[in-house]
Amino acid sequence: MKITDVKCAVIGKNPVVRIVTDEGISGYGEAEQFKPYLKPFILYFRDALLGSDPTDVERTMLRIRQRGGFKPWGAAVSAIEMALWDIAGKVAGVPVYKLLGGKVRDRVRVYNGAFRAPFTTYGPEDYAREAERMKALPQGFTIVKQGIGFHSPMKRKIPDFYYGDAQPDVFHGVLDRGVLTERGMKHVLACVEAMKEVLGDGIGLALDCGPGWTVPDAIRFARAVEPLNLMWLEDMLTGDYIPFVNADVYRDLTMATSTPIHTGEQIYLRQNFKELIERQAINVVGPDPCDVGGIAELKWVAEFADLHGILMAPHGTGNGLLGLAALVQVSATLPHNYIAFECPKGDPEWWYDIVDGLPDPLIKGGMIDVWDTPGMGVELNPEKTRRYLSEEDAAFFD
8 A cells, every 4th residue: 555645624724634545545634723824834744655655654654753843843743643543544444542552441531621611801700600611511521621820811811910011912822921920829729719619529620821830830829729639730831832841840840739730732752751751740741642743652652651650631622523533542542541631622513514433422421432433433524524625625535
């Protein structure tokens, strides 16, 4: 089998890669909806992939892996990797999880980081109201995550929140950073306490915090919320579009508190998790398969983290339904350090109409049953998808 073409279309807001073979089997991968600009980066790899056997996934990846980088530039490589596994599973007639070592679990737990409603203001009452809404969702999530502090408009909406000036929000993930005022710290704590009051001890609460916190503020906050038994504090110091790790600084924070500390969504490749894990600088790693280099890379990180007593909660909020399928396949194979993955959704809603193979209902009691269809187990329906293709991408299925 040989790769004969590599195509990319922006469907809705998600870049989708299609790898075409000489045996009529195609594989699909998807990148985050925040990255529609990735199309030329994906197509840049076309010539390097032509003629390769897609079922030799690792051999094929060695042609392109060194050309990726920290989020967002590893996403092009990651989407291609997932499409290769999709082909390999289809050719073998087995779900991808079989090729990754087989299932550890029949159901995978997911957490809610994408099924959110917009706020108007950012006070404790708003956070309590949103916690109530998420608690009542039919998916029955047992873990929810909410953005606070520098990972929310709170930094702009709340007067005198911190000693600094918020930058223009020209990109998703613009880094604002500074020392919180006493008023700002009290405000964040009040919002967290309001959410916990609603969620009680039946639904775990994780917080997407930044990055942007200074180390002293991060330690003060992490210690202050210790009685609330939070699932984790995510990306307080680095993360989300930050192209470095700062393991030594994370270790200072992690060693100072019993509240679990989490990061990793921006990191590309296993090598860049090495210091975080070996120095036990965090409690939870959260690589995103659409940024880390793909699902095999994510599995390697999970196994290495498990050797060091570090937990795994993969990121995935913008990965779309094809990305969700990839997360289901790899999460089924992860060791017992696995907590849950951040469940993506179809956005816009018509994505649910153009993807075949997803169970209905998809999420029950905060869990997804692992399906047994070959490959990733889902397919784009060409006839239903064509109406959403731009003129530029009209030949995507040809």
